[in-house]
Amino acid sequence: MSDDTYKSVKSIETQRNWRTRQGLAVTAALLLVGVAAAPAATALDRPAPAGAVSVRAPSAGADADARRGALISVTRVAVGDTAQVKAFLAERGTAADSVRYGVRAYRLTYRTVDPYGEPTTATGLLTLPTGGGHRLDLVSDTHGTMVNRSYAPSAEEDFGRIPSYLHAGAGRAVAAPDYLGLGGGPGLHPYMDTRSSVTASVDMLRAARTAARQLDRPLTGDVYATGFSQGGQVAMALGRALEEGADRHFRLKALAPVSGPYDLEGVEIPALFDGRVNDTSGVLYIGYWLVAQNRLHPLYKDPADAFRAPYADRVEGLYDGTHEEEDIVRALPASLKELLTPAYYEKLRHPEGGLLAALRDNDHGCDWKPAAPVRLYAGAADTDAPIANAHSCAAQLAERGVRASVMNQGDLDHFGTFQVSAPKVVRWFDAVSGS
Template sequence: MENNASNSTRANGTRRLLAAAVVVLAALSTVPAAAAGHSAPGRQASARHAALPAAAQRHDARGGLLALTPVARVGRAGVADFLATAGMDTATVRHGVRAYRLTYRTVTPQGGPTTATGLLVLPEGGAHRLDLVSDTHGTMVHRDYAPSVGEDSGRYAAYLHASAGRAVAAPDYLGLGRGPGFHPYMDTRSAVTASLDMLRASRTAALRLGRPLTGDVYASGFSQGGQVAMALGRALESGADRRFTLRALAPVSGPYDIEHAEAPGTFDGSINPTSAIFYMTYFLTAQNRLHPLWKDPSEAFREPYADIVDALFDTNHTEEEIFQALPATLKELLTDDYYRQIQHPSGALLAAYRGQDGNCAWKPDVPVRLYSSSGDTDVPIANARHCAADLAKRGIEAPVTDQGPVSHNETYLKSGPQIVRWFDAAAARR
């Protein structure tokens, strides 16, 4: 049995490693606006901010475009270099890209009016009318890591798909990027409304930029965004907006089954302890804002954490700051009673789990492929297998591509280029 000093050293080291990993996770949906060989407007982009006519700014409809701001321009060689540096296959890179921040109207989880931002990326060259990829990003806590703002992170997925010749709509979600308020983490319903409204805003922006959209949508997303992609696909096929037609669905490493796969993984060893405390604390604090799980934080969290956890997840703290403030394990963070509730959920907590589950319980009319890895200790592959089983019950064969003994982030780095090729094949069959 190791002494406390050894345990502390290991825990601190693990937190530092995961902090770096989570930053990479955020980078899977955000991009450096300034990098070697990249042309980036940066601060100058604000001066060229494309203000819309007053009539458009007064538009009250969901998805109404309020502002269109150039944020980056990267040539084909620059895109290839950027993706290669991350370890991605660059064979599908055919074009340079232009990226824009969109500000648009959407709704809060309660249905009230609000605004959100997102990233629209267009290929330079290729077809005049463009198919659209909806790319929904993974877990991030700081608003500046969001796709439309994260100049120092990476927009791997958006650049990857746009350089292959499609437009890409990458929502920041509510409360991230330049959107107001807190981020309602793992509230699938509001993530879908923000994503759907981003598609609408992208349609308007692309037309304004002289690259109209065909209306065909290819949906993908990573981690939290994998779950959002499944739910968005369901909304599109249910007729949420008849101007868009879902053509294929390829989510990566989504937490599709919180009740039976993700939450149990916190205790059975399939999720590493540092990821477990990070994800669970983020989930609990966000869900409590939407559907109260306790009357006072001391019911769930030990001191001194009861006084600080909610403020840590205010979208203004980095992962590194959060890891430094939290203990090494959930057992050290939670009261004995709430630790037992996490293991055996009931009442409001169980309702919070189930409110995000079930997004694979439908019958898509388009091809579906699920991507995951047996080495993922953030979102165990059981999530994808349970999703495939839900689809199979409805007569849909959705193969699960297991990328093998690789990490959560590496799963996307391997899957992304495969998805581009699969989308290419699906488009060719139309």
């Protein structure tokens, strides 16, 4: 096993161990509130508040509930004071010096559309500070790759909530969409389909606006966008949508994505073959991407056209939203050459047709001219989303007259870059807002 592959496996194990240790790390636990009638287990010596929170439905006409972003339900899922938020972050290796307030977190269920434009529902996490100003600026935090729907921010209190608790602890509201097919949303997740991730994110902002108003913490309309890994790409595309008028209520103030795969065709796919992406992550991501994108683009007619035996018979089932990352890693081979047929391996190296269209369809996060300031956080030792992605994005922006700083976090891997960058993004947003 190469050093990079070992690091990737350990990163997956580390994230899973956090989930396993969740019930034991009582010093870091927030007060979890279950949907069931029985109170959730808690280490705090106080009664659990009710999970359901009553909100009024939008009142813009008889068809209001069918509108994109219409709020269906709000459920409180966590509450914690300042000390508990800091302990939660410290347990996960994240600096918490910017945390000044406790937080309350709510699962929102709202209406949106699927990749085909058909009505569906999605879930996401709205986190509010317990103090600070009455009207709140809003942070959009879009998460990284998740293969299991229960990892989503609204569903599990773990690493996916780090940015939410950081930014809310600093005094802003945070809207963290689960995306389609994750959390409580129906169907399968259209992995790396940027367009539908953006629609779900915009509609999450709308649902958050309604919920925050009903919870007596109205939003100002200013949005600060961040996201990690897959979510870094989504954050850039979301920023573009907001500046192009996706919703008149929201104004983009700053963009700070972390370790995004902004250039699939020019960087991320070539990096699978030249060693810049480690084998373990490459197999996990490409398996997920091919299976999900094949529902949207003509990538293969039968799994055996792309995947070798015996993996062709199992690969689509592995990405059904119920498996753990490490289970998928164990069920698939150690390298792309072992996963893909020789013909499809070469096709991925030199994409054309539907494969090339799928890449290009998701490569438009950086080919626009933001008015808001942009910082691209990245790590030099990242072997999941190599730092060349950030340099490519910065170059595309520069061609349009926009200077975006690549914030190189040094010799850090993918998840290490996230841990170090997340608190820095909070401080930069503070600087941009003047708070």
